[in-house]
Amino acid sequence: MAGIRCISSTMVQAETHKAGTQRVELTPWDLRLLPLGPIQKGLLFPRPKPSPEKEIENTLIHHLKASLAHTLDYFPPLAGRLATTEHDDDTISFCIDCNNSGALFIHAEADGVTELVDGVFVGCTINHSVVDGSSFWHFFNSWSEISRGSIPLSKLPVFQRSFFNSINYPIRIPRSYVEQFHEEFILPPNLKERVFHFTKQSIAKLKARANAEVGTNNISSLQALLSHIWRSVIRNKNLDPNEEMIFYMLIGARPRLRDLPEQYFGNAVTSEGVKMKAKELQEQGVGDIAWQMNRIIATQTEVEFKNGLESWIASPKLVTMAM
Structure with missing residues (x-):
């Protein structure tokens, strides 16, 4: 593996910040993801026009930092910190304190990887309890717009939790559950990505x-593809034919809830599972499995989403890698 050399690290703060003006509460969709690792994604971009190498490097890094600072004006949670509050009733609550502590900007090199002849890789790591995939790319695309000089932004983020008006914030989770979960949560060994x-x-x-x-x-194409992959994986594992398998699907809330804007910033997904025995997966065709996925997704109406939120508050359950 190529060695990684950190050239510089800087805490980039938003250009403008109003002290003590914003605190973003975490919803059930956010809280359930607290144990998971961050979202890590990035993109390759073409290098600037030819000029002395050091000049390119210094100008590019300065530009990225400056445009990031401006972008954080629109996304204050990403310059803030996760905060906890311990309550007298032996519960704990979580929120995002938009205190403009800053976002860590690291300029690094990986021999033979980062220093491309005609490109630059820009990557981001964001806590999963703060953003889902849609919000991650909303931020990344906004940073790209500002970097190109496109101001104002084409799509401003919405942080208000007004859709969740039936929820009393902050949501309190029993301390005993949090502590027990922390002790029992162990990542699967040798987890690999393909x-x-x-x-x-x-x-x-x-x-x-x-x-x-x-x-x-x-x-849909996705349902057909997922059923094919699931079926293929199970077929090659030599499992007990009667062992129950569960395939969890992420289902987005934004297009399904009338009062939830597309620009809503945070997590807006739920997960539902298709359950089948190993032998059923091998015996049934791709169509039967995909149809079950299709029917599960179809049940996720606005009422179901709201019921799911209320049920979670009554009985919190954090996500694990095994779910």
């Missing part, structure tokens, strides 16, 4: 096959 590439043509064939098997046109 990337699989499917051509447009192969996905189209999977979708057509899945829909044909159950006589419908409602199965």
Whole structure:
């Protein structure tokens, strides 16, 4: 593995900050993700036009820091800190203190990786209890807009939790549960990540096959692909035929809830699982499995989302890697 050399690290603060004006409460969608690792993503960009190497480096880094500081004006939670409050009733609550402590900016090199002939990699790491995938890319795209001089932003973030008007904030979690979970939470050993590439043509064939098997046109490309992957993985594990398998799917709330704006910043997803025995996964076709996924997703109405929020408050449950 190539060595990584840290060239500089800087705490970048928002350009403008009004002291003590903002505290963002964590919703059930946020709180359940507290134990998970951060979202880590990035993109490759072309290098600036040719000029002396040091001049490019210094100008580029300065520009990225300056544009990040301006972007944080619009995204104060990302310059803040997660905070906890211990209450007299032996509960704990969590929030984001938008205190402008800053976002850590690291300029680093990885031999043979980062220093590309014609590109620069810009990556971000954000706590998963603060953002979901949609909010992550909302921030990243906004930073890109500001970097290009596109002001005002095309899509301003919405931090208000007015949609959750039936929830009393802050949400309090029993201290005993938090402590017990912390003691029992262990990451699976040797966890590995794999990337699989499917051509447009192969996905189209999977979708057509899945829909044909159950006589419908409602199965999506993603549902057909996920059912194929799940079925293939289980088939190659030599499991007990009667062992129950669960495939959890993330379901976005923004397009399903009328009062939740697209620009809502935070987590707005729930997870639902399809349960089948190992032998059923091997015996049934891609279409049957994909259809079950389709039906689970269809049940996630606005009422179901709201009921899920209320149920979580009554009985908090944090997400683990095994769920």
